[in-house]
Amino acid sequence: MSETALPPVPSDRPVALVTGGRRGLGRGIALSLAQAGFDIVLNDVVEDEETYATIKALGAFGISARFLRHDIGDIEGHAAFVRAAAASFGRIDCLVNNAGIQVPRRIGLLEVGAEEFDRVVNINLRGTFFLTQEIARWMRANDGRDRRSIISITSSNASLASTDKAAYCLAKSALSMMTALFALELGDHNIQVYEIRPGLMATDMTAMVREKYANYIAENTLFKRWGEPDDVGRAVAALATGAIPYASGEIINVDGGMHIRRL
Numbered sequence: 001m002s003e004t005a006l007p008p009v010p011s012d013r014p015v016a017l018v019t020g021g022r023r024g025l026g027r028g029i030a031l032s033l034a035q036a037g038f039d040i041v042l043n044d045v046v047e048d049e050e051t052y053a054t055i056k057a058l059g060a061f062g063i064s065a066r067f068l069r070h071d072i073g074d075i076e077g078h079a080a081f082v083r084a085a086a087a088s089f090g091r092i093d094c095l096v097n098n099a100g101i102q103v104p105r106r107i108g109l110l111e112v113g114a115e116e117f118d119r120v121v122n123i124n125l126r127g128t129f130f131l132t133q134e135i136a137r138w139m140r141a142n143d144g145r146d147r148r149s150i151i152s153i154t155s156s157n158a159s160l161a162s163t164d165k166a167a168y169c170l171a172k173s174a175l176s177m178m179t180a181l182f183a184l185e186l187g188d189h190n191i192q193v194y195e196i197r198p199g200l201m202a203t204d205m206t207a208m209v210r211e212k213y214a215n216y217i218a219e220n221t222l223f224k225r226w227g228e229p230d231d232v233g234r235a236v237a238a239l240a241t242g243a244i245p246y247a248s249g250e251i252i253n254v255d256g257g258m259h260i261r262r263l
Contacts, residue, residue: 010090011090014038015092016039016040017095017096018030021054022044023203025198028230039063039064040063040064043068044067045071051067068085073123081131086142093149096236100123103120103165104116108164117167124171140186147242148189149191153236156199158172196252197254199221222260
């Protein structure tokens with residue numbers, strides 16, 4: 001695990017840990033939280049120019065930010081990672097589970113192999129579950145803070161089936177149950193747990209399918225456009241700042257209305 005930082009100090013501001021945060025949705029989430037007054041612990045498995053650009057952009061909001069490199073699939077390293085994240089500013093008020101990967105190739109359901117399946121599930125579900133467990137233990141042991149939250153970024157594929165993305169669909173749908181379970185477990189500790197389901201978002205992950213889904217966007221979203229990282233970021237910030245104080249375990253669809261069943 002390595003780290004890059006603006007100078008960390010014990011913070012009077014709330015602190016958010018954003019996984020998979022160096023670009024795409026993660027960057028949009030981190031920027032929205034910084035704008036809302038959070039110090040940021042940014043995580044990714046890669047440290048590169050994108051990372052430095054995000055850290056620099058975060059600093060423009062007058063907050064402090066630290067980058068911690070860690071592979072969410074490395075479960076054995078989670079305890080040390082959480083200790084380092086908590087030590088960055090002396091607190092963790094919000095975990096955003098954003099890190100994830102897409103299936104390495106689009107193939108038919110009957111051709112899915114165990115190695116590809118295990119890689120996607122290991123990061124998108126298994127690693128995310130055990131990181132959430134580690135953060136939940138830390139939050140429970142450090143009780144007494146207001147407005148603490150755990151927010152998992154899933155996908156419209158948590159409910160919309162795509163037979164050429166089987167492992168991805170299964171992992172994302174399981175995170176919905178994870179959200180419900182942690183909401184039940186942590187309610188007594190004043191920790192809210194949410195799931196955000198983005199629809200088709202304009203990020204690097206979807207660059208190869210923009211043309212494929214152009215007509216689908218026009219016909220199945222209410223706003224006739226791709227979603228942007230800022231759309232998800234603003235939803236995360238609303239939840240993390242307590243804009244919906246009497247709710248937990250909820251699914252927030254950020255998909256332009258794509259999930260609505262219609263005739």
